[in-house]
Amino acid sequence: MGVSSQINYYEKKAIDQRVRYTQKQCAVLSDQIVMNGFRNYNMSSLSDEAGENVFEVEQLANNLEGRILLVDSRFKILADTYNRNCGKYLVTKETIHAMKGEEVAYRYIGKQYLQVITPIQDKNNDKSDVRGLIIAMVSLQNCNKMSEYLYDQRDNLVGIFFIITLIFSVLVALLIRNNFRRMQNELDIIAAGHQEEGLGQENFREFYNLSSSFNKIINRYKELENTRQEFVSNVSHELKTPITSMKILADSLLMQPDVPVELYEEFMNDIVHEIDRENQIITDLLTLVKMDKTQADLNITSVKINDLLEVLLKRISPIAEKRGIKIRLETMREVVAEVDEVKLSLACNNLIENAVKYNHDDGKVDVSLNADHKFFYIRVKDTGCGIPEDCQEQIFERFYRVDKARSRETGGTGLGLAITRNVVLMHKGSIRVHSKEGEGATFIIRIPLNYIS
Incomplete structure (x- = not known):
């Protein structure tokens, strides 16, 4: 709830309390008038009894800090605590409604006064017999002063809050500017070639x-x-x-x-x-x-992977036969995928050639192809010397060799597996190796069937 809404709520509550108090006092006066006789409250009467009764009305007006009018059933004003309108007639929409027996009818007059109209009637007899009206006009000055005071306090608080916010904003802005300047200076130092410095860790x-x-x-x-x-x-x-x-x-x-x-x-x-x-x-x-260029260099076409592997094995088989190595291709199903045929051939060729080069004489190389609804899998398994566990994460690095002397003997450059990994990554795939030293190695390639651009 906003401040203005709260002030309006308290103002309305204060006015409602004022209304109820006035209604209660007018109801007491109404009972006295019925008991004493309505005509005995005529201010134009010179009798002692009329004077005492009018004094009661004036006392109530002073108590309410307002003005009291007594109106008879003909809408004639019999008493006016201000002595201005006695003998005149007061016919308004509110007095007509009140004369029908409505208990309360009130309205605001320029927001400065509250007008409460109470019917004068004998509650023990027919309630429709309205003998007159009590019209109480009560000042709302105290309520208005309270509202003005609350609004002034609100404005003061808003002003103080604005000043505090402004000061706080300036301080925060200065702090942020200083942090940015410090960061800019550190970046300038780094840009000058001192990368070892790094940026300091700020508090925010x-x-x-x-x-x-x-x-x-x-x-x-x-x-x-x-x-x-x-x-x-x-x-x-x-x-x-x-x-x-x-x-x-x-x-x-x-x-x-x-x-x-x-x-x-x-x-x-x-x-x-x-x-x-x-x-x-x-x-x-x-x-x-x-390979280090963007993916736009890939020439993606639909390729039958079974045929691609068969061509590679025919090309490598003569090299394997010289050492008595048997190469076997096992395809679980026909696989058609969206790949760059040239680059994928290069990657698979590197794996199969390595399986032959780093194998024992009369060894075996098993190549298998399988697929599911999303990926196809190429597995190359050999019976060679294997790869030590501490080297398996490094074999895909450029120029890395497990056995440098043997690699040079076989004509290896140390770049084949790095090329293979780049090709697989360009196809949004992955490559893994499982090996134990002395038991051979198994490389598994996984590539999506549909190219993801």
Whole structure:
């Protein structure tokens, strides 16, 4: 409830109490008039009894701090405590209603006075026999003063509240400005290259959340910067290794004038092998760069995954047969999905090739395909050396190798699984690995049947 509504409520309550009190006093006077005789209250009468009765009326008027009129059944004013209208007639809508026997009829006069009209009638006889009216006009000055006082207090409180609010707003604005300036200065320091500083934690929750978000961005930037530096270092090392090997082989040939043809051919074959390895690293790096672009680079078409896997196995089978490794494809159902055929082929090819390269001679590679109403699943399981548990979360990082010496022997670049993971993520899918050292490894790809843009 608002302040104005409360003031109006108290004002109405005070007026109602004034009305009830006036009605009660007029009812007492009405009973006296009926008992003493109505004509004995005529102010124009000079009798002693009339004078005493009129004194009662004047006493009530003083008690009510108002004016009392007595009107007979012909609407003639017999008594007026102000001595202004005696002998005149008072015919109004209110007096007519009261003359019909209505107990109460009252109204406001300019909101300054209250008019209460009480019928004069013998309650023991016929109530319709109205002998006259008592009209009490009571001042509402006290009620109005109370209302004015309350409104003045309200205005004062509103003014005080406004001033306090203004001061508080200015203080909060200054505090917020200072916090923003401090944050701006810290951001300027960070922008100058001092990322290790970070933002201070402010006291306000909103500033605390903002600072935390900026610090998360800064930490993410640090991680990306560290990853970039590590990536550049790895690229430099991987590209430098084949070049160093070729330089050593070439210098060895140049330092020996009379090199046997057999040794010369062996060295040249080694140089060609290093060149092929360098070319493979560059190709994989370019592939990764393309993978880092937006999803718009995907060429999504409806592809029968069964056929895609069969083509890959035919391509890899000759390599597996040289080492006596058996490759088996198991398809639970026909699967058609919305994918980029070229990129998905590359990802699956990397997994199956790794299963062959890092397998034991006469081992096995099982490739299975299944689907439900939402996803399709490709599982590649081998019987190779397995992956240590502490390495399983890192194998998808660029240039990471579990066994670096063996990877170089097999021609691995350390980028294949990173490429595979990027392809799967571009298709809004996921890839997991389950492995125990010495028991082989199982990779599971899950990709939505319908591409989610």
